[in-house]
Amino acid sequence: MAAEMDPNDPRSLWQSQEEEKVTVTIDEIRSLAKRFERRIFWRNFREYAVGVPLIVLFGAGVRSQQGWQRLPPLLLIAGIVYSMFQLHRRGAARSHPADAGLTALRDFHMRDLEQQRDALHTVWKWYLLPFVPGLVAVIVVRAMSRGVNARLIATGVFFVVTLIGIWLLNEWAAGKLDRRIDALKRMELKDE
């Protein structure tokens, strides 16, 4: 029976679907744009909401400490500011790319996947490494002032395990994206 079928017919079947009512008026689009801006604002706010109290907390630490004791909170503040900036920069790049109308689908898809994979692969550099000087300084300054004890060692181990855990989780997610990119590339090779 299949040989007698008109393969073009699914087109009319597809195009005859009932239309789903969506926002079409300019006013609605503008209010959608405002809602989108608000969503971005709150997303940024959440990112800052984690960092700002920590900055205030470590800022108080800087004020209350003397000499070298000020170094750990200062370095931690610098780490927080840097990673917040990176989060914001990467988040802004995600929202509605300006060249979506100019970029062919295959290039856009590949680029989108690669950007996300690269962001995950480099998490250690822009999200974890900035905290390392501050965390190392915490351990060193404590060791210098109070000596090495079990609690300090446990704190050090906790820092290391947490950083490695976050790094591994991101590597795992990047690996999944890597496999999808490879599959896409294989498909392209097969198609060419």
Place this chain on the structure above:
Amino acid sequence: MQTTLHLSAQDDLYRQAAEEFGAAMGRLARGYEVDGDKRRDLLQEIHLALWRSFEGFDERCSLRTWVYRVAHNTTISWVIRQKRGRPQMLVSLEELDAMAVAPDADRHAALERLMRLVQRLEPRDRQVILAWLEGLDAAAIGELTGLSARNVATKIHRIKTVLARNFHAGGRDGR
């Protein structure tokens, strides 16, 4: 004053695009998202991306190509974001061809089947089949997707084979 004029051109282009391609955008969203609420979110995101994109529309390509590119590209970003938390088993056109099942007699069931078939395809094949179902020819699909003419022709041939195996020509009461 300049801003008003600029916004007005952007608004006009959006109005024209929504009028001409609004239904196609709805079908595109259906081809990617089964869940009704999520589909509405996706559709709103497509419309918003479209309106925003017209700020930079310089007629380097046709309005239709622009609209389809923005819609598909917005959708693919959305799918990637969604899939990170919801893995889904997708197949290629060749794999789908090997799974052909008996066609349905009534139109509603045939449409459901067509939808499921589209939703199971890998993004690259899904983009081509959706464009083809919307009536775009091989040259337009090539311009839209960035695939070579030969590649598009091969894919369309496979699409037709898959559809012919899966559908009646409208079914007994399917017209």
